[in-house]
Amino acid sequence: MRLSRLFGKTMRQVPTEAESISHQLLLRAGMILQETTGVYIYLPLGWRVFEKIAMVIKQEMDRIGGQELMLPVLQPFDLWERSGRYVSFGSSLFTVTDRRERKLVLGPTHEEVITELAHRCVQSYRDLPLLLYQVQTKFRDEPRPRGGLIRVREFAMKDMYSFDTDEAGLAKSYEIVSQAYKVIYTRLGLPVQMVEADSGAIGGKDSHEFMVIADNGEDDIISCPACGYSANAEKAQSAKVDESGGLPLPLEEIATPGKKMIQEVASFLDIPASRTLKVVFYSADGEFTLVVIRGDLEVNETKLRNILKCSELRLATESEVKGAGMITGFASPLNVRNVKVVADDSITLGSNFVAGANKEGFHFRNVNYPRDFHVDVMGDVTLTKAGHICPMCGGELIAYRGIEVGHVFKLGTFLSDKFNASFLDRDGVSRPLVMGCYGMGLGRLLAAIVEQKHDDKGIIWPALVAPYQVYLCPLSGSDPKVASLAEEIYGELQAQGIEVLFDDRKESPGIKFNDADLLGIPLRLTLSPRTVKNDSIEAKWRWEKQFQMLPLENLPYSVVQLFQDI
RNA sequence: CGGGGCGUAGCGCAGUCUGGUAGCGCGCAGCGUUCGGGACGCUGAAGUCGGAGGUUCAAAUCCUCUCGCCCCGACCA
Structure with a gap:
């Protein structure tokens, strides 16, 4: 891609509405733009990152046997009446009315639809276990969206649903998906902690959240450094100290x-x-x-x-x-x-x-x-705080904040009961499907990566999700040779399938370097009269200070090598 | 929903108190000089001052209503 043709310009000044780091950087880099409260446009660069995150997630969901499908955004309101969850979601539900005055819901999640689907399509224990997933836009009328992409009203979520014959099967699916989640975060370069969580409006029994530790996160995490116990403060327990005041005395x-x-x-x-x-x-x-x-x-x-x-x-x-x-x-x-x-x-x-x-x-x-x-x-209705006693080992609990980038639930059978989603077991007995559901917000993940991977110059994308791998930066000045050579190199790199962002603009070096840093492209290749004189080009990783010289001969090969070594 | 703040050019802001020709910086367009960490000169385009109503000879400015946006809290997967 030629930078001169790229839609979406970088900004020097931060729009006033942006408070969080990720929001500021994503705006300045021309990756996103706000449409209205809690609703965002993904510009070409931001969308490329989004698609790459989706790709990593899909790979891991497929790897554990997940089957991707696509469920509708528009859902009959009846479904929500049947599950009863229109009550717990309350005014967060976006609803619309069609021309026949029939009420529809813009899906905030898809348990209703998928359970009803399972009711229709799953009949036998032979169909189980089953893992279905999709990447789909969700609509939730949040009381207060905030932090750019951190909390929005329209967002893409990867949601997976598991169906098993019994609790043991659910426990296994739950474990398999949780492990896959950890693989995803590792591949995205995000340090994530799995914590016990409340299941909230989704309902169900066991639940865990995946947290990126961040000061501007929305959730409070309680954790024990001694034994590793950790939970969302909403859920966290503590061992309460007995404050005996002796034998009962008269009132x-x-x-x-x-x-x-x-x-x-x-x-x-x-x-x-x-x-x-x-x-x-x-x-x-x-x-x-x-x-x-x-x-x-x-x-x-x-x-x-x-x-x-x-x-x-x-x-x-x-x-x-x-x-x-x-x-x-x-x-x-x-x-x-x-x-x-x-x-x-x-x-x-x-x-x-x-x-x-x-x-x-x-x-x-x-x-x-x-x-x-x-x-x-x-x-137990105690709010657990730092300094309280760990319920597991008696150590002293600590507290910090995190961004929730994934949430998994053991739903059990409460939804399959309501939708009569059942199967015949080996003995011909009809039993309810035992369900789990697993969510991961893509936009929030994208924002969390920026919150985690940046410096005062801009974003530092992990290579796997960077919008482009290479920033080709010719400093041509008055030297037409450099410019034409850069064109050649651009072609060669692309021919090798390397994703190149080519800064073909007639701008000063300062502007080019600063944009390269702001956009966070992993490898910057700088071509100038100096380097051309030595038949070489300067290569610099976004996250390092030092650079190295690469010979112009076989350059695509050297670049591929560099990426293989990280 | 409670509290606070803000709407003036694509972005950042001044002007509003005290009514009288709508401004600055960045960006954008053209020309020239520059060229390894946000260069410079000249020229230029761009705003129904969020909207509606009112007061006035005259409203970005005063009054009323309204819409939108941000932050804190409540709430929330």
């Missing part, structure tokens, strides 16, 4: 004027926060809910949502709290009526707690569960 009301926050109460009474109980109020699918947790811990809303099996969860408003008869700052699980009470299991790890008296200016001392109050639902 006692104490004056705590103006002391509302846990810290204020604790220091006023000279006790650690872990010897107090705090309450938080939520509205769960419209139901007023009180959550009790030990004072030193915080509520994890994802866990709470799961334990309550609700889809809409938010903090209760002040008026809702008052309406339920609660006194903010002195609220208490004691003596509540007609209010659902959820408790974190940390309240059983300790005794003689201090809790609110539900009376302005007063707390109770020596509160003990279950002697003093009732709980409707008990479970």
